[in-house]
Amino acid sequence: MSEQSREQISALVDGELESGAPFILNAMRENQEYKKAWHHYHLIGECLRGNLPKHVDMHLADRVSRIIQNEPALYSTARATSRNPLLKPVIGFAIAASVTVVVILGVKQAGMGPEATPAPTVAATTHAEPPANYQVARITGDPSVQRQPQNYQATADAQSRLNRYLVNHNEYRSNAGVQGMLPYVRIVAHEVEE
Amino acid sequence: MKLRNKPGKGFSVLLPVLALAFLVVIPPTLQAEADSSIQAQHLINSMSKASKELNYDGIFVYQRGNQMESMRLIHKADTDGEHERMVSLTGLAREVIRDGKSVTCIFPENRSVMVKRNQPKKLLAAQLPQPIEKIADFYGFAVSGKDRIADRSTWVVNIVPKDDYRYGYQLWIDEETKLLLKSELKDNSGRPIEQILFTHLDVVDNISPDLLKSSISGPGYTWYSGSAEDTPVNINNTGWAVMSMPGGFSQSDHEIQALAEGSMPVEHMVYSDGLAMVSVFIEKLDKESDEIRGVSRMGGVNTYATYTNGYQVTAVGEVPLKTVQSMATSVIQNRE
Numbered sequence: 001m002s003e004q005s006r007e008q009i010s011a012l013v014d015g016e017l018e019s020g021a022p023f024i025l026n027a028m029r030e031n032q033e034y035k036k037a038w039h040h041y042h043l044i045g046e047c048l049r050g051n052l053p054k055h056v057d058m059h060l061a062d063r064v065s066r067i068i069q070n071e072p073a074l075y076s077t078a079r080a081t082s083r084n085p086l087l088k089p090v091i092g093f094a095i096a097a098s099v100t101v102v103v104i105l106g107v108k109q110a111g112m113g114p115e116a117t118p119a120p121t122v123a124a125t126t127h128a129e130p131p132a133n134y135q136v137a138r139i140t141g142d143p144s145v146q147r148q149p150q151n152y153q154a155t156a157d158a159q160s161r162l163n164r165y166l167v168n169h170n171e172y173r174s175n176a177g178v179q180g181m182l183p184y185v186r187i188v189a190h191e192v193e194e
Numbered sequence: 195m196k197l198r199n200k201p202g203k204g205f206s207v208l209l210p211v212l213a214l215a216f217l218v219v220i221p222p223t224l225q226a227e228a229d230s231s232i233q234a235q236h237l238i239n240s241m242s243k244a245s246k247e248l249n250y251d252g253i254f255v256y257q258r259g260n261q262m263e264s265m266r267l268i269h270k271a272d273t274d275g276e277h278e279r280m281v282s283l284t285g286l287a288r289e290v291i292r293d294g295k296s297v298t299c300i301f302p303e304n305r306s307v308m309v310k311r312n313q314p315k316k317l318l319a320a321q322l323p324q325p326i327e328k329i330a331d332f333y334g335f336a337v338s339g340k341d342r343i344a345d346r347s348t349w350v351v352n353i354v355p356k357d358d359y360r361y362g363y364q365l366w367i368d369e370e371t372k373l374l375l376k377s378e379l380k381d382n383s384g385r386p387i388e389q390i391l392f393t394h395l396d397v398v399d400n401i402s403p404d405l406l407k408s409s410i411s412g413p414g415y416t417w418y419s420g421s422a423e424d425t426p427v428n429i430n431n432t433g434w435a436v437m438s439m440p441g442g443f444s445q446s447d448h449e450i451q452a453l454a455e456g457s458m459p460v461e462h463m464v465y466s467d468g469l470a471m472v473s474v475f476i477e478k479l480d481k482e483s484d485e486i487r488g489v490s491r492m493g494g495v496n497t498y499a500t501y502t503n504g505y506q507v508t509a510v511g512e513v514p515l516k517t518v519q520s521m522a523t524s525v526i527q528n529r530e
Contacts, residue, residue: 158485161477162508165473165475166495166497167308168310169473169510180374180469181379181388181390182374182390184280185256188280188281188290189256189265189282190285
């Protein structure tokens with residue numbers, strides 16, 4: 001990647017790119033290196049502005065992109081509305097890019113606390129992969145569960161919240177008088193796909 | 195016995211003697227049950243004490259569902275209190291290290307470390323175990339026999355709930371050290387939900403401090419740690435209350451703390467029947483889209499989440515689903 005391209009991406013991030021935006025956007029669509037630079041410049045900017053939490057998930061957008069790639073329903077809709085074969089990657093990238101924006105916004109929110117050290121007590125920023133993995137039980141007999149199937153696609157945020165709850169619960173558990181199980185075993189244990 | 199000395203008195207004399215004999219014979223069965231129950235409770239109390247006070251280093255297998263993995267548990271007790279390190283020996287080397295001051299969870303999969311500060315008051319709580327008599331109202335206790343685990347002779351203790359709002363346990367307790375060597379958490383039909391089984395255990399005089407240190411190296415890892423401002427605040431009444439819970443459960447703690455950066459403080463209420471424990475978390479959500487509703491399960495831990503008036507209410511505990519569900523759905527806020 002040329003120095004000029006880097007400057008253009010940097011300018012695009014800062015909203016100062018006067019011309020050549022379509023070229024850069026196209027390049028980002030085709031070239032991972034351009035895409036990474038776009039992500040990094042955003043991060044650098046946020047870092048300089050002091051908006052970053054202690055942990056930033058660099059791969060969230062990639063993961064979302066992958067999920068989108070493997071999401072047949074989304075693409076079948078796209079194909080139905082347009083015959084342009086080029087539209088598919090465009091949609092893929094557009095959504096991934098918007099995810100980047102979400103990441104940055106999320107980072108901003110996270111860093112905007114009044115105190116100098118927002119210091120999470122426990123676990124993860126909102127964008128980190130959930131550490132201990134909660135498994136979603138597929139209980140079909142419970143009507144209240146079936147009413148809200150979409151909530152089972154727990155977001156990383158929701159997952160990490162559940163994990164924080166679990167750690168806190170275990171902390172109490174480990175100090176309780178009588179226990180029949182080693183409390184932290186569930187945190188050390190790995191997830192299984194059931 | 196006495197009949198032999200009075201041979202000629204006939205059946206009319208024998209009858210009251212037989213009746214007396216029944217009085218003498220039946221109680222021993224009841225007495226044996228009571229003895230077994232008391233012995234079981236005594237063993238469980240000794241186990242709680244031993245697990246906190248001894249120095250040990252063991253390898254165990256943890257199983258839930260069709261998943262099985264092995265872990266190492268190192269425990270040290272000294273004048274500073276307890277120090278413990280649990281590390282996974284299979285898959286990624288996840289670790290939990292805890293002492294009186296903090297709990298550190300290490301997740302190599304995303305190279306992150308979480309540190310949770312403990313409250314000093316919890317050390318006090320740790321020294322005051324629940325009286326087991328209270329638990330006996332809701333669980334039956336019995337010593338069902340002996341077994342051999344990790345080359346050690348053990349007592350087998352059954353804890354059977356008297357209703358279906360809690361789970362039962364079968365515990366294998368080392369005769370010599372009183373440490374827990376095997377445990378099964380059982381559902382209401384007696385099937386194991388999860389179990390641990392030590393394959394090797396050393397009880398030692400001293401544990402080297404090195405064994406309690408994490409095997410990970412700091413660089414490359416992101417540490418999340420609580421600051422002083424995150425110290426939880428104990429509170430008396432914020433208006434939140436759990437209206438429905440199984441008999442025997444009572445509130446054992448209540449605090450408010452910030453669990454994560456930028457989030458609203460989380461209210462944490464702890465309920466226990468002396469053995470089972472349920473945490474109820476109440477957290478104000480900034481946006482409704484973040485809400486979680488429904489159930490999730492992780493080994494023996496069930497979680498029921500619901501959303502009410504902008505608040506996420508989540509009950510977490512080693513109890514059947516219906517217990518966390520009834521507790522979470524009965525949470526109300528009494529406005530002043």
